Amino acid sequence: MRGVKKAFGPTIALGGVDLEVAPGEVHALIGENGAGKSTLMKALAGAHAPDTGEMLLDGEAYAPYSPAAGRDAGVAMIYQELSLAPELTVAENIFLGIEPSVGPFLKLGEMRRRSKEALAQIGMDDLDPATVVGTLSNAQQQLVEIARALIFDCRLLVLDEPTSSLTAKDIEKLFRLIRTLKARGISIIYISHFLEEIDAITDRFTVLRDGQTVGRGVTAETPTDRIIAMMVGRDVKDLYPRGPRKVGDVVLEVTDLAGKGGLPERSSLMLRRGEVLGIAGLMGAGRTEMARCIFGLDAVKAGTVKVGGNLFAPRPDRGWQRGVGYLSEDRKNEGLAVGLSIADNTTLAKLGGLGPAGLVTPGNQARACRPWIEKIPIKCFSAHAPVSSLSGGNQQKVAIARLLHADCDVLILDEPTRGIDVGSKAQIYKLIDELARGNAEKGIAPKAVLMISSYLPELLGACDRIQVMCRGALGPSRKTEETDKHQIMLEATGAA
Amino acid sequence: MSEGGVDSGGTGPTAKAPDLSGATLKQALIKLGPLIGLVFVWLLFWSQLGDRFANTAAQTEILRQATIIGIAALGATIIIIAGGIDLSVGSTIAMVSMVVAKLLRDTQMDPTLAVILGLLAAAVCGFAIGSMVVGHVGRVVAVAVGLLAALVWLPQQGMAMGFTIPIGIAIAAGLWLLAGLTIRDLKLAPFIVTLGMMGIIRGLAKMVNIYGNDQPSTQVSPGRETWIDQINAFQTDGPFSFILAYFPISVLLFVGLSVAMALMLRFTKFGRHIYAIGSNEETARLCGVNIARTKILIYTLGIALAGVSGVILMAKIGQGNATEAVGYELAVIAAVVIGGASLSGGAGSILGTVIGALIMQVVIFGCGKMQMDSYIQEIITGAIIVAAVALDQLRHRRAT
Numbered sequence: 001m002r003g004v005k006k007a008f009g010p011t012i013a014l015g016g017v018d019l020e021v022a023p024g025e026v027h028a029l030i031g032e033n034g035a036g037k038s039t040l041m042k043a044l045a046g047a048h049a050p051d052t053g054e055m056l057l058d059g060e061a062y063a064p065y066s067p068a069a070g071r072d073a074g075v076a077m078i079y080q081e082l083s084l085a086p087e088l089t090v091a092e093n094i095f096l097g098i099e100p101s102v103g104p105f106l107k108l109g110e111m112r113r114r115s116k117e118a119l120a121q122i123g124m125d126d127l128d129p130a131t132v133v134g135t136l137s138n139a140q141q142q143l144v145e146i147a148r149a150l151i152f153d154c155r156l157l158v159l160d161e162p163t164s165s166l167t168a169k170d171i172e173k174l175f176r177l178i179r180t181l182k183a184r185g186i187s188i189i190y191i192s193h194f195l196e197e198i199d200a201i202t203d204r205f206t207v208l209r210d211g212q213t214v215g216r217g218v219t220a221e222t223p224t225d226r227i228i229a230m231m232v233g234r235d236v237k238d239l240y241p242r243g244p245r246k247v248g249d250v251v252l253e254v255t256d257l258a259g260k261g262g263l264p265e266r267s268s269l270m271l272r273r274g275e276v277l278g279i280a281g282l283m284g285a286g287r288t289e290m291a292r293c294i295f296g297l298d299a300v301k302a303g304t305v306k307v308g309g310n311l312f313a314p315r316p317d318r319g320w321q322r323g324v325g326y327l328s329e330d331r332k333n334e335g336l337a338v339g340l341s342i343a344d345n346t347t348l349a350k351l352g353g354l355g356p357a358g359l360v361t362p363g364n365q366a367r368a369c370r371p372w373i374e375k376i377p378i379k380c381f382s383a384h385a386p387v388s389s390l391s392g393g394n395q396q397k398v399a400i401a402r403l404l405h406a407d408c409d410v411l412i413l414d415e416p417t418r419g420i421d422v423g424s425k426a427q428i429y430k431l432i433d434e435l436a437r438g439n440a441e442k443g444i445a446p447k448a449v450l451m452i453s454s455y456l457p458e459l460l461g462a463c464d465r466i467q468v469m470c471r472g473a474l475g476p477s478r479k480t481e482e483t484d485k486h487q488i489m490l491e492a493t494g495a496a
Numbered sequence: 497m498s499e500g501g502v503d504s505g506g507t508g509p510t511a512k513a514p515d516l517s518g519a520t521l522k523q524a525l526i527k528l529g530p531l532i533g534l535v536f537v538w539l540l541f542w543s544q545l546g547d548r549f550a551n552t553a554a555q556t557e558i559l560r561q562a563t564i565i566g567i568a569a570l571g572a573t574i575i576i577i578a579g580g581i582d583l584s585v586g587s588t589i590a591m592v593s594m595v596v597a598k599l600l601r602d603t604q605m606d607p608t609l610a611v612i613l614g615l616l617a618a619a620v621c622g623f624a625i626g627s628m629v630v631g632h633v634g635r636v637v638a639v640a641v642g643l644l645a646a647l648v649w650l651p652q653q654g655m656a657m658g659f660t661i662p663i664g665i666a667i668a669a670g671l672w673l674l675a676g677l678t679i680r681d682l683k684l685a686p687f688i689v690t691l692g693m694m695g696i697i698r699g700l701a702k703m704v705n706i707y708g709n710d711q712p713s714t715q716v717s718p719g720r721e722t723w724i725d726q727i728n729a730f731q732t733d734g735p736f737s738f739i740l741a742y743f744p745i746s747v748l749l750f751v752g753l754s755v756a757m758a759l760m761l762r763f764t765k766f767g768r769h770i771y772a773i774g775s776n777e778e779t780a781r782l783c784g785v786n787i788a789r790t791k792i793l794i795y796t797l798g799i800a801l802a803g804v805s806g807v808i809l810m811a812k813i814g815q816g817n818a819t820e821a822v823g824y825e826l827a828v829i830a831a832v833v834i835g836g837a838s839l840s841g842g843a844g845s846i847l848g849t850v851i852g853a854l855i856m857q858v859v860i861f862g863c864g865k866m867q868m869d870s871y872i873q874e875i876i877t878g879a880i881i882v883a884a885v886a887l888d889q890l891r892h893r894r895a896t
Contacts (some may be wrong), residue, residue: 010790056543057739101509220542279814297781297782315784316781316782316784317784317785317786318784319782319784320784321784326782328778328782330778333776333778334776334778334782335779335782336776336779337772337775337776337779337780337842338775339775339842339843340776340842341771341772344768344771345779348768348772348779348780348783348785349782349783349784351765352765355763358764359763359764360763360764360765360767361763362762362766402783402886440811
């Protein structure tokens with residue numbers, strides 16, 4: 001792609017992008033949200049036509065007028081939101097839109113046979129094509145999408161944030177598949193926020209910023225910090241700021257917590273004011289389940305929770321009253337009501353004191369959340385704007401603002417920086433540090449932060465102590481400076 | 497989402513915001529949509545009917561006719577905003593008219609008390625529906641069976657009330673325990689529950705007159721004149737006739753309840769919770785909202801309002817009638833959707849619903865004045881419902 005430009009009205013999404021991918025190469029496309037990655041890929045796939053610039057596929061001019069045309073030319077896109085029909089079977093999904101048929105009748109036998117071939121190519125020979133897609137795991141559904149791309153004889157496969165909902169094991173499987181496809185000469189464009197993965201699987205990379213290509217290089221020869229600096233356009237020396245923190249009294253004490261659903265099995269932790277405790281572990285280990293049990297969203301089988309020294313019977317409304325707040329890992333489906341306004345979402349957990357006689361006025365709601373819009377800060381038109389109009393990073397900041405409005409002393413953050421751009425991540429790390437330290441001029445008292453994360457650099461950078469969850473059991477607490485990536489992974493996989 | 501916007505780390509919340517005027521203009525259009533529709537429809541009939549339509553008598557008649565559907569629609573609004581739906585509205589309206597008429601005829605009680613009991617009957621239906629929606633099916637069935645046993649079946653076998661009531665309570669208690677052990681937390685979809693209740697309540701309406709009567713029928717005449725008869729009439733003399741000659745008590749009630757409901761939705765915690773549950777129930781739960789209790793309250797209040805419509809119906813036709821109000825639920829839901837509510841919840845307003853009810857009524861009245869056959873009128877009403885839902889989809893798609 002050379003000099004590709006695309007504008008939407010007055011907004012210039014792409015201001016001249018160059019991208020070059022060699023055959024059989026895994027090429028990373030890196031950039032913050034809003035940098036132009038999606039627009040560029042949509043131009044590539046045929047969903048938008050670029051205003052100027054040219055695209056060459058295998059040396060020949062390539063100008064798809066529709067996604068179907070792009071598919072026929074051999075360019076397949078796998079989006080972050082999987083585009084499968086959950087009620088249909090694997091075979092039906094693979095052939096959706098291009099079903100082999102005799103007149104109006106489907107050639108079921110051929111569909112089944114060719115599905116099985118495609119699945120075998122990606123290492124899923126044991127999956128019956130008659131399985132209903134909705135019953136498969138996220139990872140399996142993603143592989144079905146890739147199988148669908150392969151049916152089309154694709155030469156270029158674009159993966160948009162493929163790992164955001166995969167376990168480490170699934171990611172390994174995906175990487176093995178990518179290497180297989182690479183060996184067959186298929187080129188892959190890999191879009192991801194996780195620089196660790198980019199390090200692991202990609203050959204070269206291109207960095208976009210503000211709709212332009214700002215950097216290219218060979219992945220193995222470029223240190224991560226350089227890539228981040230290119231993404232953000234400034235030197236990111238302190239991605240994880242750590243001011244002086246004074247550790248105070250115990251505000252949250254969890255003893256032998258076991259959940260009715262099986263996870264967690266046995267978890268104990270102690271959280272003090274002024275510190276950040278990180279909870280590491282593989283996906284499915286039970287970290288989110290533990291947080292939900294502590295907060296009262298899921299039923300507790302055994303164990304106790306104490307807040308501020310007093311026994312706490314977990315229930316969400318009691319939690320908010322006692323100063324415990326919960327940030328869900330699933331921002332879209334649980335953390336935020338995207339149809340409602342910023343003010344509504346921020347104040348929903350504590351609607352008291354926003355009007356006379358127990359009433360709630362929208363004016364007061366907006367007034368209550370404006371300080372947080374300024375302090376965090378959140379980029380938005382007004383406090384009444386719907387949350388759906390914000391970028392992912394700003395949406396997450398609204399969810400965090402809810403905990404601040406409710407004046408929480410204990411903040412339980414589950415994957416607070418998942419799926420958001422590096423710039424917003426940096427702001428959230430800064431915010432977490434501020435919350436732990438306290439900030440007298442902004443009027444923030446020091447708080448206790450419990451941070452669940454699957455991203456090890458973030459845990460090592462932002463937390464004072466780390467505990468590792470493995471199969472429902474929470475390991476002992478270790479000071480961050482006394483542990484490292486290797487140690488954490490050992491504990492997470494149960495090999496320690 | 498915001499392509500071309502740059503996350504410059506923290507230089508003020510409103511710096512470099514993209515085209516703002518476009519967004520707010522669209523939002524304004526969305527809010528004004530129903531009003532534009534009303535004006536359009538009004539002008540349409542005016543062009544066809546001229547003075548026969550634009551005169552005071554016709555306009556006040558439209559308002560008066562709009563109250564039954566309108567007040568029920570107020571209740572349906574909060575149910576729909578919370579993501580639910582109620583298909584049994586018509587049956588409830590009919591049932592309440594029967595209850596009030598029968599109480600007036602067979603007892604000497606104060607008409608006010610009869611009205612209160614009628615509203616209570618509607619509220620109980622709402623409570624039952626709400627309970628079933630949040631998962632207490634077993635308990636509702638237990639209570640219903642106990643009640644039926646105590647008040648209907650056993651007395652029919654000749655047992656005295658002194659015995660039937662304790663036995664009914666015992667049966668209900670036993671079934672309640674059984675339900676607690678077996679069916680736990682069985683949440684039923686509102687569509688299905690209210691579809692079933694549509695028939696059940698209609699049947700109960702017809703049963704009201706069986707009680708203590710040799711000749712059951714589906715109509716009950718109250719048998720005496722009360723203040724209730726006056727609420728739907730234009731009062732040309734007496735106090736307040738300067739208002740009541742144009743706006744009967746029913747219309748004033750409609751206005752009053754609309755204002756009250758609108759204020760509730762906007763300015764109370766309960767109102768905020770209704771929107772939250774409809775927009776994202778999981779988020780509401782995370783924020784500590786008691787989902788089950790709030791939903792039960794929403795259905796109880798919403799259907800109690802349908803009870804008010806039932807009383808007005810009785811005033812209008814002068815009797816309780818178990819065969820009336822068939823299909824009203826469609827008009828009610830149409831009014832709410834035309835007014836801007838989304839059937840998936842989280843959006844909607846009282847003002848919109850009121851305008852929606854008026855649009856429906858203008859059309860019905862206009863078609864009647866144009867002497868259209870009723871089947872054409874039905875087709876037009878149905879077409880309006882389809883157009884309203886299509887418009888709703890367009891609106892909610894463009895809004896984001």
